[in-house]
Amino acid sequence: MKVEQTCKILSKRQLNAYAVEMDLAVGDMVRASLTGPGQFVHVKCGEGRLLRRPISVCKWRACEDSDTLTIVFEVRGEGTQWLARRPVGHSVDVLGLLGRGFQIEAGETYLLVGGGIGVPPLLGCAGSCDGAATAILGFRSKDRALLLDEFSGSCADVQVATDDGTLGHRGYVDQLLRQELAGERRYRGILACGPKPMLKSVVKAAAEYGVPCQVSMEERMACGVGACLGCAVQMAGGGMKHVCKDGPVFDAGEVDWNA
Amino acid sequence: MPKQVDLSVELAGVKLKNPVVAASGTFGFGREYGQFYDLSQLGGICCKGLTLHRREGNPPPRIAETPMGILNSVGLQNPGVEDFISQELPELRRHDLAVIANISGDTPEEYGIMCRLLSAAGVDMIEVNISCPNVKAGGLAYGTRPELAAEVTQVAKAHSTVPVMVKLSPNVTDIVQIAKAVEEAGADALSLINTLRGMRIDVNTRRPILKRNTGGLSGPAVLPVAVRMVWEVSCAVKLPILGMGGVSKGEDAAQLMLAGASAVAVGAACFADPYAPLKVRDGLAEIAAVQGLDRVSALTGAVMPW
């Protein structure tokens, strides 16, 4: 059974000027419905807003008393603003865990590619890869970077790119990605999350090097559970799939990138 | 301790154990919300709109939030009537609730074929959506012209062995005129309202949020429009009414019933709260109990207008 739960905010901190990390006490949600990294929760952000906001799971911990979930989000509009201002000790209404996340095979090596606020969900992937993954993380500039220490602690290698060169490689992640794919290490697959233009170039590079690629997609949602058919993504075969139920993670080959 | 209120109602001869029905398009074929609670707790379900053949619906984005409402341009994405009958209906039948199939056609003939197939498959009722365009009439929506609405109603009735409920569009100058035409054409019940056409624009990109530019508005914002239309229609026709539009709590449902609805459908409210239909049912029962009613059906049409 899926659940809607009132979850207490255990702690929150500002990761940079834009992003908030929040720990939630979620009852048995992790034990009941976690299938892997890349899943999301659908969070009610105040009474005046009819629709919930989808936020990916960053970290989780199953625990007898109450499971905890960590989410990381940027303030984009009224809903995320409301959530960011919600004080520690207060509660939020959470629907979860939803969707189908990244498919990770035990003992295999993966290449994680994240951009901006698409970076946090990949931390869960790093955890599922037993420290063997490589992470390539892109940000607009140094002041937007986040979770770098956590990635360093859970990956074999972390490479950073910024658009303006204020940290790491100057430029986009796909340049680092191509270098890595041309190098020695062999990867079972690429796991990517970030803005659509980034995903497109990652998918292109992956195809050139013949490495399977999974991508986490975004679309505007209503129900979050597959009932309203709101969050459609056009598939290469011409049909539609839905981010909240079939995704958010899709095989790159399934998606119609020209839609 | 307030006494037990009888929640059962009747809609064109179809018995509902309580007056709360899931609205078409917001509840799929029940599978998803069935993971949250037993669907047998609902009076019924209006299934996602069916067409004769499979359809993929409109391109995304399909959803935009608005003040106390939601705009959608999902379109009629559905597996087609035959897949519904073979894949979804048997699953729904495992629960004890009225199954109402919602249908849309490009032509009156398509409505006829679907009514025949669905009647034979044993749905409890057919809800005829006339808000979609009639291809033969140059894309004009059936629901906007009395003669077109009447034609579809006649065809649907002629091919159905189960009650036919016609779902009215609010995007008309005079909904009463359409309701009367549909009643005269032989409909067994009416449902209203479908969504109101609306639009939302991102001021930074100067683009509409929806890829289709415009969409249908529903949610709490439309409740007063729904109450008014149910009231006007119920004053003018004798047919039982399934009222909907913006219901998210018992009081909203009670308003629609007082205005003349025999039962109510809950749609967009599920998006905020999957349990909304059950809360509406309980809220309605409580109102009836507090008012000392034996049965909730006593609310129907009991408004005392000035």
Ligand SMILES: Cc1cc2nc3c(=O)[nH]c(=O)nc-3n(C[C@H](O)[C@H](O)[C@H](O)COP(=O)(O)OP(=O)(O)OC[C@H]3O[C@@H](n4cnc5c(N)ncnc54)[C@H](O)[C@@H]3O)c2cc1C
């Ligand atoms: C599966 C999934 C996972 C996500 N994970 C994260 C995450 O971990 N961290 C994070 O910061 N953001 C994440 N997002 C994006 C996040 O949902 C939006 O930033 C948020 O909904 C914006 O809400 P708002 O009220 O602040 O903005 P507004 O622009 O005021 O929102 C208006 C409406 O548009 C919707 N909307 C706006 N932007 C988006 C978007 N990019 N995707 C989907 N709906 C949108 C809102 O949900 C709301 O219904 C995720 C989106 C999806 C689909």
Ligand SMILES: Cc1cc2nc3c(=O)[nH]c(=O)nc-3n(C[C@H](O)[C@H](O)[C@H](O)COP(=O)(O)O)c2cc1C
């Ligand atoms: C996402 C969505 C999809 C819908 N799809 C259909 C449909 O397929 N057929 C139909 O007759 N009505 C459809 N409707 C309209 C609803 O059934 C209902 O008439 C309307 O939303 C008003 O009720 P509400 O305010 O409770 O949502 C849809 C509404 C929404 C929000």
Ligand code: FES
């Ligand atoms: S948001 Fe309703 S189907 Fe995905």
